Amino acid sequence: MLLAIVVAVAVYQKNKAVAPTDGEEKSAGLGVFSSSADCTRLPQFLGRLKIPQPVLIDLSQKRFTGIALHYGQNYEETLHPEVWGKYEHFGTYALNEQGDIYLSPTPFISVRPTTFDLQKNIYKLDSKTGALSVFMRFDDVHPSASNPYGVISLAYDCEDQTLWVSAIDETDYQSAKGVIYHIAPDAKKILQSVQGFDALTILPLRTGKGKFLLAGSARDNALYAIAITAGVLSSPPRKLLELPATNERIRKIRITGNNQLELQAISFSYTLLAQSTSRDRTYYDATWDATSSEWKMEKRE
Amino acid sequence: MSKEAKTSIAILVAGLLLIALYWFAPEKTAQKKQASITVEEKIILPKNAPEVYQDIPEVQSYKKDIREMVNRGEAVLPLQGRELDDGAQKTQEILLKDQEFLKDTMQDGQILHNDMMRILPAIVSALDADAKQVCQPHACYQAEKYNFVTNVTTRAIVDVRNARVLSVQRYQNMQPDISLRLARIARAIALNAPEVKQELGAKPSVTDVSMANVRGALQESPCENSAHLCVAPVFADHSRERALWAIVDLTELKLVAAKWTRLGKTTTPARISERSLQNRYIMENYCQKNTILERNGWKLSYRLTGSDGLEVIDVSYQGKPVLTSAKIVDWHVSYQQEGAGQLDTTTETYMEGRRVEFVQVGDGSYFFGYNDAMGCPMFSTSVVLPFNAPQIRKLDNGFVLMQDYRNPKWPMACNYRYENRFEFYDDGSFRVAGVNIGRGCGDNALYRPVMRIDMALGDREKFYTYEGEWKQWKQERMGRTKDASLHEESKYLYKIASATDSRRGYYIEPNKGQPHDESRGDNARIFATRFKPEEGDQDLLTLGSCCDLENDGVERYLEDNESIDGENIVLWYVPRVQNDAREGHEYCWADTAIDASGNLVVKEWPCVVGPKFVPIK
Numbered sequence: 037m038l039l040a041i042v043v044a045v046a047v048y049q050k051n052k053a054v055a056p057t058d059g060e061e062k063s064a065g066l067g068v069f070s071s072s073a074d075c076t077r078l079p080q081f082l083g084r085l086k087i088p089q090p091v092l093i094d095l096s097q098k099r100f101t102g103i104a105l106h107y108g109q110n111y112e113e114t115l116h117p118e119v120w121g122k123y124e125h126f127g128t129y130a131l132n133e134q135g136d137i138y139l140s141p142t143p144f145i146s147v148r149p150t151t152f153d154l155q156k157n158i159y160k161l162d163s164k165t166g167a168l169s170v171f172m173r174f175d176d177v178h179p180s181a182s183n184p185y186g187v188i189s190l191a192y193d194c195e196d197q198t199l200w201v202s203a204i205d206e207t208d209y210q211s212a213k214g215v216i217y218h219i220a221p222d223a224k225k226i227l228q229s230v231q232g233f234d235a236l237t238i239l240p241l242r243t244g245k246g247k248f249l250l251a252g253s254a255r256d257n258a259l260y261a262i263a264i265t266a267g268v269l270s271s272p273p274r275k276l277l278e279l280p281a282t283n284e285r286i287r288k289i290r291i292t293g294n295n296q297l298e299l300q301a302i303s304f305s306y307t308l309l310a311q312s313t314s315r316d317r318t319y320y321d322a323t324w325d326a327t328s329s330e331w332k333m334e335k336r337e
Numbered sequence: 338m339s340k341e342a343k344t345s346i347a348i349l350v351a352g353l354l355l356i357a358l359y360w361f362a363p364e365k366t367a368q369k370k371q372a373s374i375t376v377e378e379k380i381i382l383p384k385n386a387p388e389v390y391q392d393i394p395e396v397q398s399y400k401k402d403i404r405e406m407v408n409r410g411e412a413v414l415p416l417q418g419r420e421l422d423d424g425a426q427k428t429q430e431i432l433l434k435d436q437e438f439l440k441d442t443m444q445d446g447q448i449l450h451n452d453m454m455r456i457l458p459a460i461v462s463a464l465d466a467d468a469k470q471v472c473q474p475h476a477c478y479q480a481e482k483y484n485f486v487t488n489v490t491t492r493a494i495v496d497v498r499n500a501r502v503l504s505v506q507r508y509q510n511m512q513p514d515i516s517l518r519l520a521r522i523a524r525a526i527a528l529n530a531p532e533v534k535q536e537l538g539a540k541p542s543v544t545d546v547s548m549a550n551v552r553g554a555l556q557e558s559p560c561e562n563s564a565h566l567c568v569a570p571v572f573a574d575h576s577r578e579r580a581l582w583a584i585v586d587l588t589e590l591k592l593v594a595a596k597w598t599r600l601g602k603t604t605t606p607a608r609i610s611e612r613s614l615q616n617r618y619i620m621e622n623y624c625q626k627n628t629i630l631e632r633n634g635w636k637l638s639y640r641l642t643g644s645d646g647l648e649v650i651d652v653s654y655q656g657k658p659v660l661t662s663a664k665i666v667d668w669h670v671s672y673q674q675e676g677a678g679q680l681d682t683t684t685e686t687y688m689e690g691r692r693v694e695f696v697q698v699g700d701g702s703y704f705f706g707y708n709d710a711m712g713c714p715m716f717s718t719s720v721v722l723p724f725n726a727p728q729i730r731k732l733d734n735g736f737v738l739m740q741d742y743r744n745p746k747w748p749m750a751c752n753y754r755y756e757n758r759f760e761f762y763d764d765g766s767f768r769v770a771g772v773n774i775g776r777g778c779g780d781n782a783l784y785r786p787v788m789r790i791d792m793a794l795g796d797r798e799k800f801y802t803y804e805g806e807w808k809q810w811k812q813e814r815m816g817r818t819k820d821a822s823l824h825e826e827s828k829y830l831y832k833i834a835s836a837t838d839s840r841r842g843y844y845i846e847p848n849k850g851q852p853h854d855e856s857r858g859d860n861a862r863i864f865a866t867r868f869k870p871e872e873g874d875q876d877l878l879t880l881g882s883c884c885d886l887e888n889d890g891v892e893r894y895l896e897d898n899e900s901i902d903g904e905n906i907v908l909w910y911v912p913r914v915q916n917d918a919r920e921g922h923e924y925c926w927a928d929t930a931i932d933a934s935g936n937l938v939v940k941e942w943p944c945v946v947g948p949k950f951v952p953i954k
Contacts (some may be wrong), residue, residue, distance in 0.1 A: 145720070183717050209620050211627075283613045307712075307714070307716070307717050307718065308719075309722065
């Protein structure tokens with residue numbers, strides 16, 4: 037009898053682990069969430085330079101290579117020392133409690149001799165000095181002509197002061213070989229790495245049912261959630277929602293309110309990104325309706 | 338321990354072992370299921386020219402009505418009576434005279450083709466406060482028209498009782514739900530598409546097709562990057578639990594793509610798009626594998642590369658090897674400007690998705706431009722992407738294999754279109770050609786396609802130039818076609834032959850304007866280098882400078898000045914072609930115009946460059 041129960045539980049648990057990650061159950065289980073208190077701050081050197089807030093962090097690469105900070109009325113003033121462009125282009129950023137800015141690279145428009153190598157790093161703009169440096173190098177990241185991307189996204193986790201980083205370098209048309217890393221920034225140590233999912237963007241999220249890493253897929257037009265248990269990724273990615281356009285990919289996720297996300301979508305096909313202009317990005321508001329247990333999507337005009 | 342207890346423990350251990358085996362066993366079922374989904378999700382791209390749809394009665398009648406409408410000086414094709422109730426009829430009459438509603442129907446004095454798409458009683462709850470006040474007691478109607486040239490939808494609210502237009506709103510780059518007439522036309526195009534007939538095994542009947550996904554609200558269209566009005570009629574095959582989705586472009590009245598899917602809620606695509614279907618089809622059929630082509634005595638393989646365009650490999654004629662590989666690795670694009678002294682290069686400049694390079698020259702001017710790599714639509718470093726799949730067309734005395742590459746917004750300024758062409762003739766000659774169809778950023782563009790041609794005349798080859806007699810090149814070097822005044826038989830400037838059998842080889846005939854395609858010559862540089870795998874045998878990233886006219890990028894392979902006497906030789910052929918936008922003299926150019934039906938048409942003036950290889954008799 038005991039054996040029969042054990043077998044039944046095992047079968048149930050296994051089927052649960054490999055069950056399709058979309059379909060009827062796709063949104064269940066995430067729970068309600070709100071925009072939690074932000075632990076991060078802007079860089080301290082802004083105060084020393086008497087730069088007033090608010091400040092806009094510009095990674096659009098339209099006028100400035102690397103990172104630029106805009107401030108003043110209508111953000112007409114710009115801080116962009118030439119050295120902030122020396123590592124070419126950045127795609128995403130994350131602030132921490134001290135005001136350091138972590139940056140992920142991106143290839144952009146043209147490939148130069150240095151481009152592939154630069155995709156192996158995450159970068160840090162020091163809060164106190166404004167110095168830009170390579171923060172951490174991932175030797176297992178190998179961009180190439182058939183996939184110029186390496187480290188592609190990062191997010192800071194205020195709960196445990198860690199970094200989540202995604203890379204998509206080894207993935208190819210046949211299969212997803214992207215890696216999500218969990219990093220302890222103080223020790224510059226990889227706590228966990230999980231292969232098999234191409235995340236174009238990631239964001240840790242605490243909900244009523246636990247903690248999750250939200251991930252916008254580079255391979256399809258969907259948002260996924262991976263459970264985090266005791267600081268460790270502990271479930272397969274589960275599809276939460278799909279964008280209406282099949283060729284769009286979620287590039288940025290922002291929590292904008294109770295049960296509400298802002299999703300920035302772009303076209304993405306593992307080729308070089310064209311110039312970033314607002315018209316090439318689409319914004320959606322995704323709201324979890326607890327009553328009907330479904331996501332409501334609205335495209336912003 | 339009793340015997341029963343031992344037996345129980347043994348059963349428990351065995352059970353736990355079985356559970357462990359089960360837990361870690363591979364997911365064969367899931368893999369099989371995935372494989373079957375892949376097979377069913379077949380993508381079909383059209384292989385026929387859009388002209389095949391012109392004889393369809395619904396298309397002919399629609400085009401005739403549009404032409405007559407434009408001839409009458411009107412811009413909006415009204416809805417037909419059976420689509421309208423009395424209120425809608427009255428609404429249409431009011432709107433077709435309303436200046437504000439019709440404001441976007443003319444451009445530079447020319448009528449732009451618009452269709453009234455639908456007119457329905459207005460849903461009061463969706464109106465603004467002012468309109469609500471009027472429409473609660475009265476009957477209001479909502480009308481939508483679509484401008485096929487500007488891709489703008491106009492929505493108007495009309496108070497029918499007072500014959501008053503309450504509001505007019507325009508939605509850029511949005512398409513409305515379509516009229517019943519256009520739905521019939523879309524169905525007719527899908528029913529008559531040769532590709533659909535072939536997939537279904539017979540010509541389908543009108544009852545086989547449904548328009549399940551016709552939009553109910555303004556949305557982005559699934560074709561031409563949402564710049565055209567498109568719909569996707571669907572053919573359901575219930576017996577095999579599958580459906581064929583056909584994407585029909587109603588702006589150009591043609592089928593643009595089709596896809597088989599499984600039937601069922603979870604597999605029915607909410608949206609399918611021409612671009613994503615094209616990308617998948619091209620990746621799976623031409624980027625992930627080689628395609629073999631046998632025709633007219635020729636046998637060859639071809640594939641799309643990551644950044645070197647269409648490549649032909651292992652080409653033979655009547656069983657004898659001809660080419661190991663031929664491809665165009667890059668297009669250098671440059672423009673000359675005055676005012677080098679005022680040039681500010683402290684920040685990078687980008688134009689339509691490309692990083693611009695600047696090269697100053699001595700006379701106070703400078704060149705700017707970029708390198709365009711052509712390649713696979715996914716997983717590549719290319720900037721100009723394949724449009725549709727490789728095409729094979731018949732020539733009078735042979736056939737041509739070609740691939741069209743375009744920037745998505747071509748022919749808008751700073752967007753480009755290139756064709757890679759390989760012409761194979763029945764007499765064993767062949768031509769490697771590059772075609773530019775504009776439009777570029779200006780009327781002073783200089784294009785330099787970099788062609789890499791690796792002949793297969795044995796491991797040991799010799800290369801010659803004609804100077805009244807054939808003179809062999811012993812070392813790697815470069816030559817210019819325009820410097821030559823003497824040609825063998827007035828045509829051939831170079832030849833390449835086997836080092837062990839001089840009769841086995843090819844004359845090389847540069848284009849001096851003789852191919853009767855109105856070309857203005859190649860003005861090429863030719864380089865002969867010793868084969869090295871790292872020099873372009875695999876995909877090359879962009880090669881050299883776009884804008885240093887003394888440097889085509891291949892010079893780096895001449896630096897060692899190695900012997901090519903009896904070596905495996907690679908030829909690099911780099912034509913130089915200047916575009917021309919002067920009226921009546923257009924060359925490497927494209928432009929748009931409004932035709933007699935008020936529709937946008939693209940005018941093309943291609944320039945074709947590239948050498949012909951003729952067998953030595």
